[in-house]
Amino acid sequence: MSVLKDKVSQDFIELEEKYGAHNYHPLPVVLARGEGVYVWDVEGNKYYDFLSAYSAVNQGHCHPKIVDAMTNQAKTLTLTSRAFHNDQLGPYEEFATNYFNYDKLLPMNTGAEAVETAVKICRKWAYEKKGISKNDAQIVVCKNNFHGRTTTIISFSNDPVARKNFGPYTSGFLKIAYDNLEALEEVLENNDNIAGFLVEPIQGEAGVYVPSEDYLIKAKALCKKYNVLFIADEVQTGIARTGRLLATCGNCSCPEKNCSGTPEVKADILILGKALSGGAYPVSAVLANDDIMEVIRPGNHGSTFGGNPVAAAVAIAALEVVRDEELAENADQLGKLFRSELQKYVDRSSIVQLVRGKGLLNAIVINDDENSDTAWNICMALKDNGLLAKPTHGNIIRFAPPLVMTKEELLDCVHIIIKTLQDFE
Secondary structure, three states: OHHHHOOOHHHHHHHHHHHOOOOOOOOOOOEEEEEEOEEEEOOOOEEEEOOHHHHOOOOOEOOHHHHHHHHHHHOOOOOOOOOOOOOOHHHHHHHHHHHHOOOEEEEEOOHHHHHHHHHHHHHHHHHHHHOOOOOOOEEEEEOOOOOOOOHHHHHOOOOHHHHOOOOOOOOOEEEEOOOOHHHHHHHHHOOOOEEEEEEOOOEOOOOOEOOOOOHHHHHHHHHHHOOOEEEEEOOOOOOOOOOOOOHHHHHOOOOOOOOOOOOOOOOOEEEEOHHHOOOOOOOEEEEEOHHHHOOOOOOOOOOOOOOOHHHHHHHHHHHHHHHHOOHHHHHHHHHHHHHHHHHHHHOOOOOEEEEEEEOOEEEEEEOOOOOOOHHHHHHHHHHHOOEEOEEEOOOEEEEOOOOOOOHHHHHHHHHHHHHHHHOOO
16 A cells, blocks of 8 residues: 555556556546545545546545445445345335335346346337237437447447447347437337337437427327337436436426426336446446336346345435435536526637536537547646546536535536636637
């Protein structure tokens, strides 16, 4: 440990460069500690975290309740595999299914695993319940989606960087435009083999694209009309990030913010991850009602670590924090304030085209093309000014701080962002 303490940021960066696969291009900052909305690098510099580990740390860094749940369980029992029962999984499944209003939960570890699980459930339901002929099931997805980077998932991506030289690709997916109900109805009406529609309520990685106000409600209605499963990937948008417990709730008429929606928008299959653990441990889950989940039987699907005791204890604590600290309400209020304050600057800016988002999932579009380095340079300047954010798709900067942020902290961050942008005008 003494050797590590003597190293500076560049030393750690060089170690990763030499010994690690080059599958990421991180901002040149080496973080060593986190608490709440703040992180510190190895030199002791303090930053606001405005990425939240891609919305995994909604509850803030190292939330004491979540850390206590993890460490206490780790001292008792960490893993049994699913060959045996453990005393944490059942209580977690009961808690989470009641929390999100579903009959059953299938536990996994990562978001991509959960998406793959949902795809398998949907296909099996199509053959056993809808009567689609074997191997003919199709799942409709949206262009510019991001659901992970497994072989199956990149097969229905249109990102050339994610796809190139990883073929042959998995068939069985039809791509349509996002936020286009006409395209959805056309594909459902003209194809009897559609099993499901997989969609992000907000396309986060694509640049925080928020769909039309009635998109999710009407998409769910179309799925019901054509007996197709509506599958919501809420790995990034779920767990209070967008000002509701789930982003799909943002289009319902229910006045309660911390809910799981009405039948009009409730997903047939719900995919969760990231903040399901508060960023403390890899936890993901797929939820559905009995008439769908009953197609999964012993041997059909599994995971050695999925549903392990630590994951179960951590997930309960993480969800309790969201509920008890009213993080959905906080995200809703602060998100409106953030966009309002940024919009005042955007109205007179030449470097920023627009600000958009919902809750505390927001983005600004830089007035430059995707191949420019302007957004990257702005993020480097933000780092120098004490705030960490990252570009996506070249000219878009995503802003997603932990949901435990206060109004005073948010306004301080707005000041930092505007001050930094002014230097690029």
